[in-house]
Amino acid sequence: MNSIAKEIIIGWLIGLFANLAGIYLYITIFFGDELMKTIHMAIGQGIMGNIIALGAILNFLPFFVFMKKRQYYRVRGVVIATLIAAGAVIFFEF
Secondary structure: OOHHHHHHHHHHHHHHHHHHHHHHHHHHHHOOOOHHHHHHHHHHHOOHHHHHHHHHHHHHHHHHHHHHOOOHHHHHHHHHHHHHHHHHHHHHHO
16 A cells, blocks of 8 residues: 555544544533433434534544644545545435
8 A cells, every 4th residue: 555545544544533532522511321322312313414513523623733734645534534424414414
């Protein structure tokens, strides 16, 4: 695997974990219930897309850190992770 693909994958993984961390933080701060119970409730009520979108806000942190360090291929990976999150939002909302 060449170094460009490796950097994009690293950025994608960091973006994915940042999004998951944002979802976890949002659920624990605002719902306080068990994680899986809250996720099932959110899917049932049709608000899972909103939770994913709010979790994606945490992707700003690695995005700007990588921009500051001029690691543009990792920035591309974070953007790809954010686009995947946007696809998940569209899936859950429609």
